[in-house]
Amino acid sequence: MSEISIIEVKALTKVFDDKVRAVDGISFNVKEGEILGFLGPNGAGKTTTLNMLATLLQPTSGTATVNGHDILQEPDAVRRSIGYVFQDPTLDIELTGRENLDFHGRLYGLKREVRQQRIKEILDLVQLTDRADDLVKTYSGGMKRRLEIARGLLHHPKVLFLDEPTLGLDPQTRRSIWEHIQRLNQDKNVTIILTTHYTEEADYLCQRILIIDFGKIVALDAPNELKASLEGDIVSLIFKDPAAIGKMRSLLEGKDWVRRINVVASADGHVTMGRMMQMMRGMSGGVDMGGMLSGVSSGNIGGGGRMPKDVQQILAQDMSGKNSQRDLDGGSKSLNLLVDDGGHRIPEIAKLVDEEGVVLESVELHKPTLDDVFLSVTGRNIRDERGSFTEMVRRHRIVQQARGGRG
Amino acid sequence: MVQPLSGQAIYVVLLRELKRYWRAKARIISSVAQSFFFLAIFGLGIGGFMQGLGGINYLSYLAPGIIGMGLLFGSVFSGVSVIFDRQFGFMKEMLVAPVSRTSIIVGKILGGAATASIQGIILMVVAGIMGAFTPTITLVAGALAAIGVMVLITAGFVGLGVAIGSALNDFHAFQMLSTFVMWPLFMLSGVFFPIDVVPLPLQIAMLLDPMFYGVELLRWCLLGAGTPLLGPLGWVISLGVVSGFNALMIGLGTYLFSRAQV
Numbered sequence: 211m212s213e214i215s216i217i218e219v220k221a222l223t224k225v226f227d228d229k230v231r232a233v234d235g236i237s238f239n240v241k242e243g244e245i246l247g248f249l250g251p252n253g254a255g256k257t258t259t260l261n262m263l264a265t266l267l268q269p270t271s272g273t274a275t276v277n278g279h280d281i282l283q284e285p286d287a288v289r290r291s292i293g294y295v296f297q298d299p300t301l302d303i304e305l306t307g308r309e310n311l312d313f314h315g316r317l318y319g320l321k322r323e324v325r326q327q328r329i330k331e332i333l334d335l336v337q338l339t340d341r342a343d344d345l346v347k348t349y350s351g352g353m354k355r356r357l358e359i360a361r362g363l364l365h366h367p368k369v370l371f372l373d374e375p376t377l378g379l380d381p382q383t384r385r386s387i388w389e390h391i392q393r394l395n396q397d398k399n400v401t402i403i404l405t406t407h408y409t410e411e412a413d414y415l416c417q418r419i420l421i422i423d424f425g426k427i428v429a430l431d432a433p434n435e436l437k438a439s440l441e442g443d444i445v446s447l448i449f450k451d452p453a454a455i456g457k458m459r460s461l462l463e464g465k466d467w468v469r470r471i472n473v474v475a476s477a478d479g480h481v482t483m484g485r486m487m488q489m490m491r492g493m494s495g496g497v498d499m500g501g502m503l504s505g506v507s508s509g510n511i512g513g514g515g516r517m518p519k520d521v522q523q524i525l526a527q528d529m530s531g532k533n534s535q536r537d538l539d540g541g542s543k544s545l546n547l548l549v550d551d552g553g554h555r556i557p558e559i560a561k562l563v564d565e566e567g568v569v570l571e572s573v574e575l576h577k578p579t580l581d582d583v584f585l586s587v588t589g590r591n592i593r594d595e596r597g598s599f600t601e602m603v604r605r606h607r608i609v610q611q612a613r614g615g616r617g
Numbered sequence: 618m619v620q621p622l623s624g625q626a627i628y629v630v631l632l633r634e635l636k637r638y639w640r641a642k643a644r645i646i647s648s649v650a651q652s653f654f655f656l657a658i659f660g661l662g663i664g665g666f667m668q669g670l671g672g673i674n675y676l677s678y679l680a681p682g683i684i685g686m687g688l689l690f691g692s693v694f695s696g697v698s699v700i701f702d703r704q705f706g707f708m709k710e711m712l713v714a715p716v717s718r719t720s721i722i723v724g725k726i727l728g729g730a731a732t733a734s735i736q737g738i739i740l741m742v743v744a745g746i747m748g749a750f751t752p753t754i755t756l757v758a759g760a761l762a763a764i765g766v767m768v769l770i771t772a773g774f775v776g777l778g779v780a781i782g783s784a785l786n787d788f789h790a791f792q793m794l795s796t797f798v799m800w801p802l803f804m805l806s807g808v809f810f811p812i813d814v815v816p817l818p819l820q821i822a823m824l825l826d827p828m829f830y831g832v833e834l835l836r837w838c839l840l841g842a843g844t845p846l847l848g849p850l851g852w853v854i855s856l857g858v859v860s861g862f863n864a865l866m867i868g869l870g871t872y873l874f875s876r877a878q879v
Binding site for chain 1 (some may be wrong): 637715
């Protein structure tokens with residue numbers, strides 16, 4: 211990793227429909243050769259940012275340069291400098307793997323000999339040589355993903371954008387994709403920007419992590435630095451009764467060894483209606499909102515009705531506004547404390563709990579992880595983020611496709 | 618909006634359409650079979666009790682219209698497939714490449730026109746084998762002219778399809794498209810009955826159908842005559858209308874496609 215910036219972003223902003231600030235004046239630099247991860251919940255503005263950097267979307271204000279080219283002034287030069295592996299599958303499944311690559315090479319104006327040479331080389335790199343002449347519809351989810359990554363590299367971009375590279379893949383395949391990404395970064399010296407909402411992915415792959423929430427950057431640093439910023443240990447308390455939360459919170463807040471307290475959203479506590487609406491508007495096309503809305507009210511989502519029942523119920527409730535008043539920590543049973551010297555504080559906490567007469571279900575102690583960092587900077591737990599229902603429907607589809615369906 | 622055209626990009630989009638068409642053998646077979654049933658059952662069935670239309674038998678009358686049907690459905694659906702490209706993501710791969718949207722759409726239109734015309738040529742051969750056309754020297758020239766006409770007609774209708782596909786952005790409207798656009802265009806194109814024998818309101822409706830002129834042109838090429846309603850220079854009028862429609866639709870399709878969000 212050098213110290214030269216390959217991407218410089220200045221006050222980049224995207225407002226949809228004059229009101230939703232999907233990306234809100236963000237500025238940052240990406241160093242040549244680094245792997246930078248955008249970590250954030252669904253609808254935080256990750257993909258919108260990538261789309262602006264890729265010149266697919268016009269920023270409302272602000273600008274950026276990619277490989278020295280301004281995204282507004284020189285879109286073609288920017289496009290030549292980047293490879294983009296989209297979140298949704300974008301292969302032509304009626305063509306073979308080799309044809310997909312060949313198509314890409316021609317679109318980027320590569321001459322025949324160069325094309326053939328690079329296709330051969332890149333197929334080797336992602337280990338798809340023996341399946342290259344099979345139709346893509348016969349590929350597994352992991353193979354499709356590898357082919358897409360290979361395709362994104364064919365024109366030798368300086369920067370590769372990976373939008374949720376392992377969404378919907380099983381752990382083993384995910385691990386192998388990670389290794390491929392690392393190898394590409396090292397062998398080809400390609401700068402990589404990836405978006406993810408998997409903290410372990412960001413932790414494993416990225417040299418720096420940019421945490422983005424509601425369109426704003428809330429943290430940007432190396433994973434270890436981010437974790438180290440939470441000095442102390444994390445003690446998670448789970449109570450039997452949600453009523454205990456408020457009481458214990460105010461009690462613990464008075465202790466000088468407690469650095470921070472977060473109420474962890476309960477497993478079924480999820481985003482409020484307002485946030486959902488914001489995220490919905492934040493999505494640009496691609497999803498048929500009207501059809502989905504009408505589908506929800508008639509109890510049939512996503513056309514095929516393949517949504518699990520519980521998801522349908524939640525969507526239906528959200529639609530009817532029943533959940534709109536629900537507070538984020540309503541119903542939560544869990545508190546996360548950041549404390550000095552956690553191991554020694556547990557007996558003290560247990561004593562406090564006893565004196566209050568509330569019942570503790572479990573106590574857990576660990577060193578801060580990226581999940582804790584996320585919770586501390588956004589006030590929410592990334593794993594419990596359900597996101598907007600359209601996002602869910604969309605993800606459901608991507609996951610289905612990744613598992614070897616149509617996609 | 619003036620955008621530079623890239624020959625390479627146009628070619629590659631065209632190539633993709635051809636490859637996809639060629640691989641979907643089942644679709645080719647079923648659409649040829651469908652047209653064959655129309656020709657065989659309607660041509661021989663209705664032709665059995667209808668004695669000649671201005672001196673030609675009903676199968677001959679029907680054949681150019683059925684070829685037109687193949688062209689119409691093939692080309693509009695090929696244009697509307699931009700919806701699928703968008704839904705299944707492939708569109709993004711094309712849009713993020715350093716080529717203009719105009720190049721992509723020109724490739725798409727040429728590709729759609731090529732595949733639909735191939736379909737039309739197959740139908741023309743089938744109709745010929747069934748004896749729809751009088752085998753003379755002029756028929757050879759007529760058939761060649763017909764191929765040119767096919768490309769002209771289909772390019773316009775692919776443009777229409779692209780325009781609809783870009784504007785709709787959602788494939789739930791697919792059923793509506795078929796019922797309210799495709800079938801009226803097809804049935805009013807003078808496939809089954811000549812325009813000069815129907816009541817005035819229907820005549821007007823038929824004259825408003827651009828496909829009517831397309832079918833007229835095919836009749837001029839393959840049968841050597843068109844409807845008496847448009848007179849001996851009917852082919853000139855038809856050629857003018859089809860060309861105008863063609864330019865309009867390609868322009869509209871390109872415009873709407875360039876504006877559409879990813």
